[in-house]
Amino acid sequence: MTVVRISDDAVALACGADAVAAAFASAGCTVERVSSWGMHWLEPLVEIGEIGWGPVTVADVPTLLLHSRESGNPSSDAGAITAPEMDPRLRGDDGMWGREIAAHPFLAHQHRLTFARAGRTRPLSLDDYAATGGWTGLDRARTLAPEQVVAEVTLSGLRGRGGAGFPAGIKWETVRTAAGAHKYVVANADEGDSGTFADRALIEGDPFALIEGMAIAAHAVGAQRGYVYVRSEYPHAIAKLKSALALAESRIAPFVIEVRVGAGAYVCGEETSLLNSLEGKRGEVRAKPPLPAIEGLFGKPTVVNNVLTLAAVSHILSTGGAELYASIGHGKSRGTMPIQLAGNIRNGGLFEAQFGITLRELVYGIGGGTKSGRPVKAVQVGGPLGAYLHPDQFDLPFDYEAYAAADALIGHGGVVVFDDAADMGAMARFAMEFCAAESCGKCTPCRIGSTRGVELLDRLRDNAITPQARDEDLAVLEDLCETLQYGSLCALGGFTPYPVRSALKHWPEDFRP
Amino acid sequence: MTREQRLLEICAEHAALEGPLLPILHAVQAEFGCVDGAAERVIAHALNLSRAEVHGVVSFYHDFTAEADPRPCVQLCRAEACQARGVEALVAAAEAATGERVRLSTVYCLGLCSVGPAARIGDAIHARLDEAALVKLVQSA
Numbered sequence: 001m002t003v004v005r006i007s008d009d010a011v012a013l014a015c016g017a018d019a020v021a022a023a024f025a026s027a028g029c030t031v032e033r034v035s036s037w038g039m040h041w042l043e044p045l046v047e048i049g050e051i052g053w054g055p056v057t058v059a060d061v062p063t064l065l066l067h068s069r070e071s072g073n074p075s076s077d078a079g080a081i082t083a084p085e086m087d088p089r090l091r092g093d094d095g096m097w098g099r100e101i102a103a104h105p106f107l108a109h110q111h112r113l114t115f116a117r118a119g120r121t122r123p124l125s126l127d128d129y130a131a132t133g134g135w136t137g138l139d140r141a142r143t144l145a146p147e148q149v150v151a152e153v154t155l156s157g158l159r160g161r162g163g164a165g166f167p168a169g170i171k172w173e174t175v176r177t178a179a180g181a182h183k184y185v186v187a188n189a190d191e192g193d194s195g196t197f198a199d200r201a202l203i204e205g206d207p208f209a210l211i212e213g214m215a216i217a218a219h220a221v222g223a224q225r226g227y228v229y230v231r232s233e234y235p236h237a238i239a240k241l242k243s244a245l246a247l248a249e250s251r252i253a254p255f256v257i258e259v260r261v262g263a264g265a266y267v268c269g270e271e272t273s274l275l276n277s278l279e280g281k282r283g284e285v286r287a288k289p290p291l292p293a294i295e296g297l298f299g300k301p302t303v304v305n306n307v308l309t310l311a312a313v314s315h316i317l318s319t320g321g322a323e324l325y326a327s328i329g330h331g332k333s334r335g336t337m338p339i340q341l342a343g344n345i346r347n348g349g350l351f352e353a354q355f356g357i358t359l360r361e362l363v364y365g366i367g368g369g370t371k372s373g374r375p376v377k378a379v380q381v382g383g384p385l386g387a388y389l390h391p392d393q394f395d396l397p398f399d400y401e402a403y404a405a406a407d408a409l410i411g412h413g414g415v416v417v418f419d420d421a422a423d424m425g426a427m428a429r430f431a432m433e434f435c436a437a438e439s440c441g442k443c444t445p446c447r448i449g450s451t452r453g454v455e456l457l458d459r460l461r462d463n464a465i466t467p468q469a470r471d472e473d474l475a476v477l478e479d480l481c482e483t484l485q486y487g488s489l490c491a492l493g494g495f496t497p498y499p500v501r502s503a504l505k506h507w508p509e510d511f512r513p
Numbered sequence: 514m515t516r517e518q519r520l521l522e523i524c525a526e527h528a529a530l531e532g533p534l535l536p537i538l539h540a541v542q543a544e545f546g547c548v549d550g551a552a553e554r555v556i557a558h559a560l561n562l563s564r565a566e567v568h569g570v571v572s573f574y575h576d577f578t579a580e581a582d583p584r585p586c587v588q589l590c591r592a593e594a595c596q597a598r599g600v601e602a603l604v605a606a607a608e609a610a611t612g613e614r615v616r617l618s619t620v621y622c623l624g625l626c627s628v629g630p631a632a633r634i635g636d637a638i639h640a641r642l643d644e645a646a647l648v649k650l651v652q653s654a
Binding site for chain 1: 530531532533534535536538539569570573574575576577592593594595596597598599620621622623624625626627628629631633636638639640641
């Protein structure tokens with residue numbers, strides 16, 4: 001019987017994977033639902049043997065079955081079936097028609113550690129997980145003393161993947177040595193940044209990797225309980241994670257993990273706001289200090305890490321993992337970053353690479369330029385609070401420090417491409433508007449400043465403005481950005497000036513009437 | 514069972530949780546379509562909180578609403594990545610298609626940023642929307 005593998009990642013589902021899977025099942029095939037390879041423009045991607053076809057519609061199913069059967073053993077012969085003969089749709093060369101998936105350049109150019117299982121395993125199969133090295137990190141960690149586990153995480157150079165890039169080992173050591181019998185591990189899966197989906201992809205595709213990472217963290221710091229705070233916009237991730245936790249319960253015992261669902265507040269991705277939300281309060285930001293590592297959830301020492309940080313730990317704690325992680329990367333940014341290629345890009349998806357890769361390689365080499373075929377105008381890296389980068393800056397290496405030096409941030413690794421139709425003045429206004437809509441209201445610069453920012457940007461783009469008033473307003477805008485950047489309590493107000501200032505700097509013509 | 518009894522039952526079901534308020538509010542919102550003032554009073558009493566505290570939480574989060582809206586809701590992502598893929602050009606047609614029957618709401622990111630424009634109806638998600646597909650989605654919601 002033919003075994004057909006189709007992803008059940010949300011991207012595949014949103015592109016019609018369930019209907020394609022049902023068509024294969026009713027044709028008598030065994031359908032395995034696996035994680036996504038991360039080549040989103042090919043979803044729904046159908047895999048028979050190791051050969052892939054995508055994007056596939058229900059109407060393609062009979063043809064595909066015919067070809068895979070005619071070729072006998074598809075894993076050796078079907079590679080000979082080439083796109084143009086089979087499917088005229090794909091002469092534009094964006095599809096994959098009867099090719100070996102793992103050899104695709106998009107995959108071949110990656111360095112997958114956190115996403116090593118992507119496309120290869122069934123997300124909720126404990127057998128698949130164990131067969132691909134699952135639990136070896138946790139088993140090994142539990143033979144080590146907590147301080148040795150922390151030392152390995154420190155050695156690996158792993159930094160927080162949520163955006164701040166704080167060294168994970170230092171945070172863990174602070175929690176480990178903090179006084180108190182009750183401690184927590186909290187996974188931040190409130191992935192609200194537009195252009196990012198790696199947390200979702202990991203939870204939906206390899207949930208045990210997150211669970212294992214959290215269990216390792218718990219052993220390292222002496223925590224009894226963990227929470228995963230997942231945003232409510234990710235219903236499939238929530239369901240997967242709950243199922244995975246039920247399956248892995250005995251494997252991680254006595255450590256216990258619970259899933260908590262967010263309620264539509266972007267600011268809860270900020271760690272102190274997330275902790276308040278977990279406690280059942282308004283998701284308002286807390287002033288730091290005290291650090292969550294000392295006084296976190298319910299006032300107890302708490303590790304708060306992003307999903308990708310914790311998942312990377314599963315690999316790092318396997319034998320030799322820390323050394324390998326530390327040996328790759330760029331400058332002080334060690335290891336790999338799951339980069340998310342999104343927006344107006346031809347070949348979008350998840351691209352895990354060593355630090356140091358340039359936007360030129362990512363956008364043109366890997367991504368194939370814009371989906372619209374028009375010239376690239378701007379790329380926003382790091383979500384709604386990230387700077388807009390001009391094509392002149394595309395040689396910047398993907399690295400926390402290099403981006404900071406260029407008044408930009410890599411954030412959670414989202415790369416959103418815009419073509420020349422983008423109005424950067426409108427995007428700057430949107431940044432202020434978004435900040436106003438999502439501000440928790442705790443600090444004045446963010447709560448009031450964002451609304452003043454929208455008004456200023458509207459005035460600058462109003463026909464009635466005089467040259468003198470315009471100069472004055474530009475000075476006020478600069479002043480306002482400075483107040484937001486240095487006067488806000490958290491990154492929402494603090495980083496909103498990044499998209500605004502970068503857009504104004506590189507595309508001043510878009511800020512005129 | 515009265516509504517109040519059911520609310521107390523929901524509170525009791527979550528009593529063992531640490532920080533039970535958000536899970537309770539989600540359950541109430543899912544069952545009654547809103548968390549209104551009467552529900553806030555019952556929940557506050559059950560958790561030994563003030564009504565102001567509960568109202569403060571309910572009103573903070575976009576997911577909780579004070580009044581039920583029986584219309585089916587189409588959540589359209591209008592964040593940066595979907596904007597880059599042209600969602601704004603679809604909005605007028607989608608709004609025209611909603612009429613009185615459907616509610617069109619904006620969501621900032623469904624995590625489908627490489628295949629947008631994207632929309633969500635309940636737990637069903639849809640990507641690669643063009644104007645015709647979105648209008649059809651609104652009409653069939």
